[in-house]
Amino acid sequence: MPARAEATRLFPLSRSPPPCGGRENRPRRARSKIRSMRLIATGRLDYAVSGPARFFINLHALGTPSQRVERESLRLHPPDAALLERPAANGAGRLVAITSDVDLRISYEAVVACSPDLRPVAEVAAWPAAPLDHGRAAYLFPSRYCESDQLGRLAWQKFGHLETPYARAGAIRDWIHANIAYVPGGSHSGTSACATLVQRAGVCRDFAHLGVALCRALNLPARYATGYACGLRPPDMHAWFEVAIGAHWVAFDATRLAPLDGLVRVAHGRDAADTAIVTAFGPAVARELVFSCHPADEGRVFVPAPENDRVLIGEA
């Protein structure tokens, strides 16, 4: 639809942080990379707006040592919607504020070179508890969708006998996978970790919230992460949880639906309240949200890394 393309405006957003050029020289990380792949991630939002409304969106791929944003574009229609990019409010993310009082279409596309930091399970399992610094303490306390304050007894009852941080977080991931049914439509935007624990059903967001809440109840700093995901069926934004272990944030996906090495990280924070794809103030109603993620190079087949013996390390 060329007319629409002309009517939209391409925003030259502030570039994401450049990749660390010298990174490959660091022997520890070099050892842990199994491969790199270029992925194309797209997101499209369509909102009916009937008055002055403000949107905060988390759609942009983060630039991190493991993830280099080669190209990206954000198109708005109508093109005169005010726009302001901000660093993340909480956690990491390239929060963008948009103001509109008419129907709004947003589309984002990025080409991202991903070289995920995957480690052998045996290595991660030996890491000690993370030292408690400012950045980690922020992730110890309950948040909107992760009422860890309610879950102390249950968490210690089920997982307190395990000794290491990785054993506890891994057992939480496995328990969620075994006990919570993945049911699209089985939850809603207000569903929290406690509701998921009761109802035993949810989607990736709910699985991640429950993982975060159970870890925090065990005094393990835990955060919620979102991103585009290759190989997810049906295509959608994905969410997982990350736990501070040793000097790292270790990723856990209790849904086991997306290969850990096919993720394009968009944001992380205390929970979905910090990293929502869209937070809208005012009279706006979502009509469509569509996401996709696939390899950028024609003919290249995405071969997920075996998940059983590798662990994904999240951005520091």
Added chain:
Amino acid sequence: MPARAEATRLFPLSRSPPPCGGRENRPRRARSKIRSMRLIATGRLDYAVSGPARFFINLHALGTPSQRVERESLRLHPPDAALLERPAANGAGRLVAITSDVDLRISYEAVVACSPDLRPVAEVAAWPAAPLDHGRAAYLFPSRYCESDQLGRLAWQKFGHLETPYARAGAIRDWIHANIAYVPGGSHSGTSACATLVQRAGVCRDFAHLGVALCRALNLPARYATGYACGLRPPDMHAWFEVAIGAHWVAFDATRLAPLDGLVRVAHGRDAADTAIVTAFGPAVARELVFSCHPADEGRVFVPAPENDRVLIGEA
């Protein structure tokens, strides 16, 4: 009880930030100070502990331009409890971590020179909306006890017709004061803003959470603040809410129970989850929590500033 005093250990904590010596020269602030007063704040916690437990406490007076900590002590019994002071995890606060596997007593005492920044209502009422930066955006989204995502319709219905940030936040404070009954024991540690809105009763914590949640629902960054309070009957820790207006954080106390110029700030954050006096992990049960605040200088009478025509500005 000298025996106990000997058994405890006085921790020389890292000093709070020194007061800005040149502050008095700044004409804008000098104009807004009405007076300075030295206050003594004390807190005493007593916990039954039946196994390894970790405590995070927010008891220490903050050092800020308006609040200089002249002397302070933290005593633990038993004295060998491990202790570690950290900057606040979220917001501001001097979060302290303590580990103990036996019954624990904590007592804190500070002498604080307070020179609150009080402004005329007319001045604050004219301030525009705060620009949205990183520090403020963190306070726009829902949190554990402030489910602003549920309150959009109600907030716009009741307060959306008002035009300025101060008018909206002030009307929220007044509405809470008029509609929520102050009932000690009428809420519990899990009570959130939505529950308070339904039950129409609570304590300072609940009043502040509701204020925060309603402001955020209106797209006004809002945070929760706690501190010692002179003149509170019965003596207790106090809580209020603060809203980003213009270049400042403006304090609102919907309980109207404590003079705004008799507060010793301890912490602020997204809600009580970030600033809890105590967050305990493990088998610990509170037996007693006692707080007090009074003028340090014998014979000096605390005369609260008239609250109707002055507005307290929070720490930046």
Added chain:
Amino acid sequence: MPARAEATRLFPLSRSPPPCGGRENRPRRARSKIRSMRLIATGRLDYAVSGPARFFINLHALGTPSQRVERESLRLHPPDAALLERPAANGAGRLVAITSDVDLRISYEAVVACSPDLRPVAEVAAWPAAPLDHGRAAYLFPSRYCESDQLGRLAWQKFGHLETPYARAGAIRDWIHANIAYVPGGSHSGTSACATLVQRAGVCRDFAHLGVALCRALNLPARYATGYACGLRPPDMHAWFEVAIGAHWVAFDATRLAPLDGLVRVAHGRDAADTAIVTAFGPAVARELVFSCHPADEGRVFVPAPENDRVLIGEA
């Protein structure tokens, strides 16, 4: 699809109670009837079933003095689903139990002669509080979706100054109508009165639950009623609330979306838990629920009674 029609089985259900032949002789009631009309009500349910499941359905028109079921049929597909009609578990309703372990289609159709008991507002407004007997006391206490125990302060705050039962219940209906937005999709099956009070949006079910809960909090026995409704756009089952006043149950519809004299009562009870169209145990997922209601006599136009000056009296 004739094959399907042949495959279904028509169940000759126990007849609803015969109309009271002598009713017209009672002067009080005769005076209050404005007109009678024959209505056709239909309901169609379609469930995907993947294992042994049991359904309890409330689809049948009640037979009452004001409502005579002239003809009705319930068709099931597959026809061998076990079926058992029971009087209502709570309140009134012709609860039917169905067992199936394959996909299930249910269709109901009835022709009902309705002669609603409509009274002038002035008459009802003068009725005193209902005496508390067994039947009414059942409707004083909180239930699944009507947490009246949480609403005492708010209810007395807003409506306690009004003196008569009708004034209080009428003010509750008007307050709900004015403050809660009718938003299809704005609530879900777990939404309760307190959630609706907070979110300020819902559908007929939520409006009725909130009305019930607020009345009970004021010590007024109140129940939830459902039925087919002429003139509802889009066509759906409808719900309203009824309050014990004097010797009667008085109907209130806070949505004001359906004419009170075009209703075909299906059930009433403590709330939607007692009167749910379908309560399913086991692996069943709803695919479609469709309802309709229109005048039975061709060419006859449905002219709603003016609602402002008439009050509908519910079945005793």
Added chain:
Amino acid sequence: MPARAEATRLFPLSRSPPPCGGRENRPRRARSKIRSMRLIATGRLDYAVSGPARFFINLHALGTPSQRVERESLRLHPPDAALLERPAANGAGRLVAITSDVDLRISYEAVVACSPDLRPVAEVAAWPAAPLDHGRAAYLFPSRYCESDQLGRLAWQKFGHLETPYARAGAIRDWIHANIAYVPGGSHSGTSACATLVQRAGVCRDFAHLGVALCRALNLPARYATGYACGLRPPDMHAWFEVAIGAHWVAFDATRLAPLDGLVRVAHGRDAADTAIVTAFGPAVARELVFSCHPADEGRVFVPAPENDRVLIGEA
């Protein structure tokens, strides 16, 4: 305190149903009685009242085939509080309504001859599912504190593999006993089954609510019962749950704190909303609630029946 005794008024309440004289002739029941005992049950309520208030109380011992009320008295102070006894609103119970606008003291005492119907486990374990009649269907649906609608997946996941009603209900009792900690003060009047499931702590009320909710989620009719309990430490009212199996209601006590043959039944209903010791409307605040239960015959020692091999059958 004679003065007070004189000031109170003894209400000659309607007698509870007389014991079935011919009962002992029925061979089936005679076989199952192990012994009879006379118990004294007392309850004392003290309320601060600051305006017109209405109380509904469930304090009276029920008269049932297994439980004969030999003597009882209810004393009110002030004595002119209006009083009205009613049959239970829901379930069974001798609901009493009291109106007062000044401080109110209520004391109840009864001597009750109990001959509990205890059956061997092997007998009950063989009973089939209860046929679904009106009386049982009332107990299939969710209620205020038993949100069985939320618990379907969890209940089938944990208990669905068991085949008989007794096996399922017994496994639910055992699971609650093993997984929920009995913690006085660990819950509050608004705590529901789902909250208890999450928090893993509560008192007898919470244990019973969770048992009821899990049974209903499995399509087993279940009700909540309360009464005085011999041997409970500290003395208090007790609560347990009952499940329709075969032709009976079978009692289960997940707390295992009170001997099943030392109970004096007061009420049963859908949950604590139907059977609350006190439901107060208006400005009333509880100051004291004290209960006791002990053998009436001096020198007679209460010897609880072994609970592992006997099952208590509730009133039909």
